[in-house]
Amino acid sequence: MKSRHQYNKPNQRPRFLQGAIILFAVLIVVRLGDLQILNYKFYAALASGQQSIFRKLFPLRGSIFTREGTGELYPLATNQEMSLIYAVPMEIDNPVQTAEKLAVVLGTDEEELFNKLNKKNDPYEPLKHKLSDAQAEEIKALKLKGIYFGPETFRFYPEKNIGGHILGFIGFKGDSKVGMYGLEGYFEDDLVGQPGYLRTERDAFGSVIAIGERSITPARDGDDLVLTIDRVLQYKTCTELQSAVKQYEADKGTIIIMEPDTGRILSLCNEPDYEPAEYASVEDISIFNNPAIFDQYEPGSVFKPITMAAALDSGKVAPTTVYTDEGCLKFDKYRICNSDFKNYGRQNMVGVLEKSINTGAIFAARAAGKDVFKDYVQAFGFGALTGIELDTENAGNISSLDKKGDIYMATASFGQGITVTPLQLVAAYAAIANGGKLVKPYIVEEILRKNAGTRPCLDQTCIGQVLPEKTVTTPKIIRQVISPRAATLLSGMLVSVIENGHAKRAGVPGYYLAGKTGTAEVPEAGGGYGDKTIHTFVGFGPVDEPKFVMLVKLDNPKNVRFADSSTAPVFSKLAKFLLEYYEIPPERGL
Amino acid sequence: MSKFFHLTQENKKKKRVSIRNGWIIYIARRILLCLVCMVGIVYLIQINVIVVRGYEAKLLERRINELKQSNEKAELVLTDLRSLDNIQKRTEGLSLAAYGKVNYVEPRGNAVAVR
Numbered sequence: 001m002k003s004r005h006q007y008n009k010p011n012q013r014p015r016f017l018q019g020a021i022i023l024f025a026v027l028i029v030v031r032l033g034d035l036q037i038l039n040y041k042f043y044a045a046l047a048s049g050q051q052s053i054f055r056k057l058f059p060l061r062g063s064i065f066t067r068e069g070t071g072e073l074y075p076l077a078t079n080q081e082m083s084l085i086y087a088v089p090m091e092i093d094n095p096v097q098t099a100e101k102l103a104v105v106l107g108t109d110e111e112e113l114f115n116k117l118n119k120k121n122d123p124y125e126p127l128k129h130k131l132s133d134a135q136a137e138e139i140k141a142l143k144l145k146g147i148y149f150g151p152e153t154f155r156f157y158p159e160k161n162i163g164g165h166i167l168g169f170i171g172f173k174g175d176s177k178v179g180m181y182g183l184e185g186y187f188e189d190d191l192v193g194q195p196g197y198l199r200t201e202r203d204a205f206g207s208v209i210a211i212g213e214r215s216i217t218p219a220r221d222g223d224d225l226v227l228t229i230d231r232v233l234q235y236k237t238c239t240e241l242q243s244a245v246k247q248y249e250a251d252k253g254t255i256i257i258m259e260p261d262t263g264r265i266l267s268l269c270n271e272p273d274y275e276p277a278e279y280a281s282v283e284d285i286s287i288f289n290n291p292a293i294f295d296q297y298e299p300g301s302v303f304k305p306i307t308m309a310a311a312l313d314s315g316k317v318a319p320t321t322v323y324t325d326e327g328c329l330k331f332d333k334y335r336i337c338n339s340d341f342k343n344y345g346r347q348n349m350v351g352v353l354e355k356s357i358n359t360g361a362i363f364a365a366r367a368a369g370k371d372v373f374k375d376y377v378q379a380f381g382f383g384a385l386t387g388i389e390l391d392t393e394n395a396g397n398i399s400s401l402d403k404k405g406d407i408y409m410a411t412a413s414f415g416q417g418i419t420v421t422p423l424q425l426v427a428a429y430a431a432i433a434n435g436g437k438l439v440k441p442y443i444v445e446e447i448l449r450k451n452a453g454t455r456p457c458l459d460q461t462c463i464g465q466v467l468p469e470k471t472v473t474t475p476k477i478i479r480q481v482i483s484p485r486a487a488t489l490l491s492g493m494l495v496s497v498i499e500n501g502h503a504k505r506a507g508v509p510g511y512y513l514a515g516k517t518g519t520a521e522v523p524e525a526g527g528g529y530g531d532k533t534i535h536t537f538v539g540f541g542p543v544d545e546p547k548f549v550m551l552v553k554l555d556n557p558k559n560v561r562f563a564d565s566s567t568a569p570v571f572s573k574l575a576k577f578l579l580e581y582y583e584i585p586p587e588r589g590l
Numbered sequence: 591m592s593k594f595f596h597l598t599q600e601n602k603k604k605k606r607v608s609i610r611n612g613w614i615i616y617i618a619r620r621i622l623l624c625l626v627c628m629v630g631i632v633y634l635i636q637i638n639v640i641v642v643r644g645y646e647a648k649l650l651e652r653r654i655n656e657l658k659q660s661n662e663k664a665e666l667v668l669t670d671l672r673s674l675d676n677i678q679k680r681t682e683g684l685s686l687a688a689y690g691k692v693n694y695v696e697p698r699g700n701a702v703a704v705r
Contacts, residue, residue, distance in 0.1 A: 080666055081659065133663070156666060158673040235674040585694035 059193030061155070062222030064167060064183055066231045067445070074231060077167050077184070077276070080156035083131040083149045085139065089122040091146035098144050102127070105138050117146075130154060154277075155184075159231070161275040162238045165290040166229065166268055166443065168391065169276035181288045183225060183444070184276075185391040190447065193222035226446040228264040233257060236577055238269040241552075244570045245271045248557035250535075254292050254422050255574070260430035260540055260549045262475035263439035265388070268292050293386075293393040296419035300520025301339070301356045302536045303415030305490060306428055308349060310376035311364035313436075313486035319493055322348050323363045331407040336362065339519065350493050353516065354501030358414045365413035366406075373409055374401040379481045380428040381438055382420050388441045396420040415520060422551050425538055430549045432491060433514070433540040435484040440476040447471040491543050498539070506539055506568035508576045510586030515539020515571065517563040522556070532556045535563035537571045541579075542587055548578050 035043060064077040085106070092098055095117035103110035106128050116125045129152060131139075136149055155170045168182025179188040196219035237255050245253045257266045270291045274282050282288070289295075311317040327343035329336050338344070338358045344351070352360025365373050377383070383398040397419045400408040411417035423441055431438045448470055482490075494514035498507045503517045518536040521529035535557055540549035552567040552574075560566045670676060 074672065075669055078666070078669070081662070156669075158669045160673070160675060162675070231674065235678075580692055583694075585696070 055198045057196035057198055057217075057219040059195055059219040060153070060221040061170075061193065062187075062191040062224045062450075064191075064225045064227065066227050066229050066234075068231065073226065076157065076159055076163060076227070076229075076231075078156050078158075080154050081151050082129070082154055083133075083136045084126060084152045085128050085131050085136070085147065085149055086124060086126045087117055088146045088148065089117050089119045089125055092117050093145060098147065101142050101144060102139065102147070105135055105142075106131075157276045159235070160277075161273045162235055163229070163269070164274045164276050165270050165288075165292065166227075166390065167276050168288075169279040171279065181391050182276075182290065183227075183390065186389050187223075187225060187444075191222040191225070193450070194220040196220070221450045223450065224448040225444050226448065228266065228443055228445045229268070230266045233578070233581070234267040234269065237267040237574060238271075238273070240570060240574055241269045241271045244552075244554065244566070248554055248566045249559055250554040250557040250566075252291060252555045254295070254551070254553040255570070256292055256422055256426045256551045257574070257578070258426050258430060258441060258549050260433035260546045261439070263427070263430070263441045264445070264475070265441055265443045266548065268443070289392050290390060292422045293388060293390055294421070296394050296396050296421055297534055298418065298520050298523065299415040299420050299425060299536060300518035300534070301358075301361075301414055302425060302516050302518030302520075302538050303418075303420070304353060304356065304361045304413070305432060305494060305516050306377065306380055306382075307361050307365050307368075307373065307413040308353060308493065309380070309432065309482050309486060309490055310373050311349075311368040312489055313376070313482035314368050314372050316367040316369075316372075317349055317364055319349050319489055321367075322346055323360065325357055325359050327359070329359050329362055329410070331410060332405070334407055336407075336410055350496050353493050353497050356502055356517065361413040362410045365409055370401075370406070370409050373413070374398075376481070377401060377412070377418075379438070379479060380431060381424055381478070382418070382428070386421075386423050386427055386441050388423060389444050393423075394421055396424055415518060422536075422553055425536070426549055426551045429538045429540060429551075431481045432487050432494070433543075433546040433549050434487070436480055436482040436487040438478045438481045440478055442473050442475075445473055491540075494539070495543050502562070502564045503537065503539075503568050505564055506537060506571045506575070508541075508572055508579060510588055511541055511575075511579060511584075512543040512587055513539055513541035513575055514543045515541075515568075517568055519561070519563045535560075535567045537563055537567035539571055539575070541575060542584060544587065547582055547584065548575075550574060550578075 060079055063075050063079070065073040065075050068074055087098075089095070095114055099110050099114035099117050102108075103113050106113070108128065113127065116127060119125065127147075131149070139147065140149075157164075157167065164182075166182055168180055168184035168186075170177050170184060171180040172178065179185045179191060184191065196217045198214075198216050200214040200216075237257060241253050241255050244250070253271045255267070255269045257268075258264065259266060268290075272287060274287050279288070308317075312319075324346050325338070325344040327337060327341065336358060339356065344355060344357055344360075347355070347357060347360055349360070349364065351357070352364065368376070377398055382396055385393050385395050387393075398412070400417045401412055408417055427438060427441055449467055491514050494516055495512050497503050497516055498513055503515055506515050506517075507513060515537060516539070518534075518538075520534045520536065522532040522534060524530045533556065535554045536551065538549070538551045540546045550571055552570045554563075554566050554570075557566045
């Protein structure tokens with residue numbers, strides 16, 4: 001039996017248990033404080049990665065269209081989604097067998113594939129880009145472990161190399177895809193769009209929770225461009241040019257067709273051209289520059305009408321003004337002769353153009369005067385950019401007209417000693433065709449915008465406003481270069497060049513077409529001129545109401561001597577096509 | 591004696607009221623509990639329905655994207671077929687003849703008649 005003292009002695013065990021529980025609770029609170037307060041940011045980020053998705057939304061690049069006759073849009077450059085096949089070598093158990101099966105479908109070297117698949121610590125190895133749907137299905141049917149597919153967007157050019165210089169291509173700057181050259185380069189900021197962002201919650205399986213919190217900034221797809229190019233004309237022009245370059249064994253060629261009243265470029269071709277989707281296979285990168293706007297060359301006799309325009313408009317000569325040709329003219333120690341070294345005797349200004357007499361051009365330039373001549377050359381747009389919306393345009397060089405000696409004006413009067421671009425020549429002849437107005441050439445007819453109404457305009461023309469859904473380019477008249485009377489007179493003289501002069505092969509029966517040939521010598525690096533020539537023909541028609549102005553240029557054709565045998569027939573072929581394409585009835589009996 | 595009798599009567603009354611109030615509170619608590627359970631069940635059912643609909647919507651969204659992609663691919667095939675290079679190649683086997691002279695017909699006057 002226990003004593004009273006033993007019964008009254010307090011039991012320590014409950015107190016010990018109480019203390020242990022309190023200590024345990026304190027430890028839990030401390031640990032919770034450490035997790036939720038001190039390391040809050042770390043665990044919040046970790047949880048966020050598990051519980052939410054933060055994804056960048058990539059915009060679709062804008063497309064480039066032409067408008068068909070029906071009004072429908074046809075894409076010259078658009079986006080195509082294809083598959084990328086990649087491997088996770090860490091997951092592949094049997095790389096030999098996998099490489100063997102894949103090599104058959106992909107058509108690649110088995111050993112090369114094996115080397116990629118055999119990297120045990122590698123989490124990602126791309127195997128092939130631009131996989132077709134059929135190939136992807138075939139590989140999926142093999143159910144290979146560690147082989148996956150991902151979508152990739154590529155640029156698709158349905159017309160292949162018809163217009164590579166107009167479009168440009170998508171290249172790489174570092175890791176980013178960027179438009180280069182042509183329209184892809186010039187309009188990169190408009191075409192690329194703007195990325196968006198998506199933040200949403202996901203469940204344990206990684207799927208998006210429909211009723212969960214969601215924050216989305218949608219991506220803005222790039223703007224679309226609609227060109228002034230006529231697809232049928234473009235195709236016809238490029239195939240004719242390819243044929244002409246081959247026939248005349250030229251180094252290269254250019255054809256530009258433009259509407260003289262508006263400046264709309266209807267077709268623009270160069271040969272050699274390149275296929276934008278295969279730009280990486282081009283060996284000489286100088287091909288990426290568009291010769292129609294980049295090549296500066298001495299134009300030769302096609303410049304004589306510009307000289308004549310200056311003299312006519314300033315009232316110093318008339319078509320019937322007569323001078324006496326002595327075959328050659330002397331300037332200090334230099335002698336300038338006619339290209340065929342002939343002496344034409346008494347000639348009027350129409351004869352100067354018909355027979356392409358160098359001394360006659362010098363006469364007209366002298367009649368106008370050096371300063372007046374220089375002013376007209378500048379007024380016609382030479383020595384300045386046309387402002388066309390394509391990358392890598394050059395301005396040409398007319399600085400020789402600033403020099404003191406008369407020889408420089410003399411040589412410039414027949415297109416030597418100065419350099420111009422083919423597009424400048426077309427624009428200048430358009431001014432002659434349309435009554436004397438220099439119009440700005442343009443190639444983009446419309447810009448179609450996505451999510452318009454929310455984007456601010458940054459341009460001076462509309463600053464403070466929002467961008468409209470569609471911007472239509474309006475033709476722009478830069479200046480009145482010559483009077484309508486002078487333009488009409490000159491047009492008539494150029495008709496005579498085709499009817500009676502050196503350019504008979506440029507004519508189309510039943511129509512009055514105007515034009516001029518030019519067989520220009522090419523300067524050599526060390527000075528002077530060599531044997532190479534550049535043949536040019538520029539013309540327009542029908543002369544009463546011109547619907548087109550066209551330039552045909554062939555560099556260094558080998559089996560013909562003068563432009564009337566090379567570029568003039570090409571002009572005639574295309575002019576005939578144009579007149580029938582536009583259904584223009586003949587102006588006279590055949 | 592009357593004081594105690596009065597007290598007894600008072601107590602009896604209080605006891606009767608107390609028993610009656612107790613029943614009311616008892617029933618009210620039971621009803622409240624049932625209501626809370628019902629609301630909870632309805633809430634769970636609703637959430638479940640929404641989540642299921644959410645998954646269905648996701649499946650439909652996926653289907654829409656697949657159809658969109660399929661449509662885009664078909665359009666690209668059509669675009670390629672409409673390219674002039676393709677048309678040129680396909681017409682080569684048709685033995686088409688080039689046209690000769692083009693005659694333009696000019697209507698004379700505004701009136702026309704059926705023969």
